[in-house]
Amino acid sequence: MMKCETCGGTGYMGTEQRECPECKGRGKMTLSLGEASESDLMELLAGGKCERCGGTGRVEVRVPCPACAGSGELGKCKLCGRTVPAGRETCEQCATHPTVLRMDSACDVSDLKEGMLLLGVISGHFPSGKFVSLNNRVRGIVRTKARYELNEQVVVRVRSIRGNDVELEPVNMERYTLLELEKDIDTTPIEHITEGMVRIEGEVVSVRQTAGPTLFTVRDDTGTIKCAAFDGAGVRAYPSISAGSLVRVVGEAERRGDVLQIEVLSMRALIGGEADALKKRLSEALRKLSTPRRVELLVESEPMKKLYDDMQRVARKLLECVYTSTPIIIRHHADADGITAAVCLEQALLPLIRRVGGDEDAHYLLRRSPSRAPFYEMMDVVKDLDGALLARERFGQNLPLVILVDNGSGQEDVDALKLLSIYGIPTIVVDHHHPSPLIDELVDIHINPALAGGDYSITTGMLCLEIARMIHEGADRMVHLAAVSALGDRASGQEAQHYIELATARYPLEHLSDMALSLDYLSYWLRFSEGTQLVCDVLDLSARPQRHARLVELLSTQAKRAIEEQLAVCLPHVKTTHLPNGILLAVLDVEHHAHTFTFPPPGKTVGEVHDHICRTHGDEPVVTIGYGPDFAVIRSRGVEMNFPEIVSELAQRLEGAGISGGGHLVVGSIKFVQGMRKQVLEALAERLGRIQMEG
The missing domain is CATH 3.90.1640.30 (inorganic pyrophosphatase (n-terminal core))
Structure with a gap:
């Protein structure tokens, strides 16, 4: 027996108010006159309340759980394996139509019982009968002279089991219920898996097809594991199962290097109540696993x-x-x-x-x-x-x-x-x-x-x-x-x-x-x-x-040398002027007066030129522009500037210039069409001449 998951083993699904069976909803006590005492009669004449409901006419009763019929426990149907209330041997469906079981690929002889009805396939002949394959791991014999074709499906009953020898008998049956016979082993949490036969339940979080098997990554509420299923080299196994599917997997857990992996024997999607219960567990586990650490910031900000x-x-x-x-x-x-x-x-x-x-x-x-x-x-x-x-x-x-x-x-x-x-x-x-x-x-x-x-x-x-x-x-x-x-x-x-x-x-x-x-x-x-x-x-x-x-010393030395060489080329060509608002504007044509296709690139070149200008002009507000055929890079110091806003203004002002760009408030870059370079640079300089200095 196992505890009913629907009611949690209590046997009921809450309570509800019903008519009091003692007073029939009247709220007054009722007595049999032949058995009533004198005090009872006096209390009745005085309008006494019903002891069962306290005079309300209603009582609170438990609602029996429909899954376990109020027992709190579940058993299994002896024919099909479905869950049934405790005390019942068969489910309602098996009681109406016989149940025939189809063994999944994880089952072996140990899962068979005498009297079971099974669906098999004729897989061979011998002089006194036929071989019947029940799955790819179990085969039995039927002693019969009846004519059967290879690969023909046949319903059989298990007559006897002696070790690995299984004797079957054919059963003629027109109507039956076909169910899957699963490997009867307990579910193991992924974090507790060791080598050997295991069963897990979880969510497929990814599927990857290799040149060999299909690799399913499955997670439960304790961990994640790879499950390898093979239907042929490069052939997608279980194509109906994809990322997000809730599944039950049975297979052999083996080590691949330092990592455990399950070699899949059977995999099926979970539906209904099983899927809902699993989904709830997984959601709660993911919430806990994904809770970040609460840390104190390293700085005050x-x-x-x-x-x-x-x-x-x-x-x-x-x-x-x-x-x-x-x-x-x-x-x-x-x-x-x-x-x-x-x-x-x-x-x-x-x-x-x-x-x-x-x-x-x-x-x-x-x-x-x-x-x-x-x-x-x-x-x-x-x-x-x-x-x-x-x-x-x-x-x-x-x-x-x-x-x-x-x-x-x-x-x-x-x-x-x-x-x-x-x-x-x-x-x-x-x-x-x-x-x-x-x-x-x-x-x-x-x-x-x-x-x-x-x-x-x-x-x-x-x-x-x-x-x-x-x-x-x-x-x-x-x-x-x-x-x-x-x-x-x-x-x-x-x-x-x-x-x-x-x-x-x-x-x-x-x-x-x-x-x-x-x-x-x-x-x-x-x-x-x-x-x-x-x-x-x-x-x-x-x-x-x-x-x-050694690496940092080498790379930084090479970078510094490249910057020095670039500055030696660029600085003689930097033009400076003071704008009406007092800003020192430095301009460099990086297309013609800087090394190209090497370090430092234009953006860093302009930054290094700007740093040099700032060092040589004390605390003076400085804006440096390095421009090419269809772009300009801007660096600044000591100015109150919103460069993205300036780019937006110029784009509206200069029709046909194709202006775009952005960056930080006081540094950034701007793009435009080559034919409008002069107009864009002039408009940019004019706009810079109207901004305010810091302080």
Whole structure:
């Protein structure tokens, strides 16, 4: 016997009010005059209340559970195995029509009982009878002279079982109920699985077809395991079962290297009450597993405190992806801030993914991809989307979660985000560029310090470090990545200074700056590759400090030499003038007066020229413009400027210029058509001449 799951073993499904059987709803006591005492008669004459209902005429009674008929326990039908109330031998269906069982592929001789009616297939002949296959593991004999064709289905009764020898007899039956005979073993929680025959119940979170078996990843409320089913090389096993299906799996648990895997003998989808109960358990387990760590922020920051709950939401969403085998794409700007931000998340997630699904899942379920532009370009989103749709079609993977770090907040990101929304791909943005009000409508979570009273001086690397700490306790070893992001982005706020102070307890300030420069230099040559090992070596995450030190020294030295050579070429061609508002405007034609197709690229070249101008002009407000045939890069100091707003104004003002762009409030870039370069630059200089200085 087993406890009834419907009523929890109580035997009833709550209570209800019914008419009192004692007083028939009148509320007055009733007596048999022949048996009534004198005191009873006196009480009756005085209008006494019914003792059973207290005078209400209604009593509260328990409603029997329909599944167990009030017993609180369930048995099994001896013919078909269906659950029945305790004390009953057969279910109603078997009592009406005989039940014939079809053995699933996990069953063996031990699951047979004499008298069972089974559906088999004629699989061979011998002089005095036929061989009948009951599944691919069990075969019996029928001693008969009747004519049967090979592969003909036949109903048989088990006559005798002697070891592995099974004797059957044919049964002529026109009407019967066909049910599946499953392997009669207990369900084992995944976390308790050892080698041997097991049965699990869970949700299929991913399906991947290999050149050999089909790999199903199944999770229950205790863990996740791979289940390999083979119907032929490269043939999709159980095609009706896909990601999201609730299943019961029976098979042999074996070790593949250091990872347990179930070799599937049978798999079937759960429906009805079984599925509902399992779904409820899984939902509660996922909620607990995906609860992020509550950590104290490493620095005091009012904007970051306001963003804390949203950071927790991001951490929860990423953890849900880990425990449901949902792919994660981390898209980031290919500079020091974007790289450190993305690596913080990557390094926090990888240990969990490996623990849940092994190294293979770490390869398929997490991808970090750099973007050359500081926004989500259509080229990038089309590549991500095409890969995701192809993986779903070929391998049954879930569509991914896309998280954009150090890009995603601006007007230029809108078209790409709209494309993702058409396919229902969940999207998260963690950025510190000036935000567009349209972004919140297109993404699931949008974290930006500008939305909490902060500004771009709180870098994405700082935000992602704190999110990583909420995901995995090992993220505390990456505190220096926030400092590298701050130095790489020239952040000067109090938060940046605090993170740098924390990092200098382990690394000298100059070395942290060299790490940031090495990342910028390395990312230029990596182009569109993530360079995982190289990046980890630069950031001292590979546990090889000597190699880290030598690599950073080499890359930063080469980068500094390249910058010096570029400045030697550019500075003689920089033109300066004072605008009407007192701003020193420095202008450089990077198309004709800078090395191209080498490090530093135009954006960094303009930044280095701007830094040189600032060093040589004291505290004077400075705006530097580096322009090419169809673009301009702007850097500034000491001015109150909203550059995205300026771009929008120029776009409306100059018809046919094709103006677009964005960035932070005081730095950014602008694009236009080549034929309108002169007009755009003149209008930009005129607009800069009308802005105010800080203070």
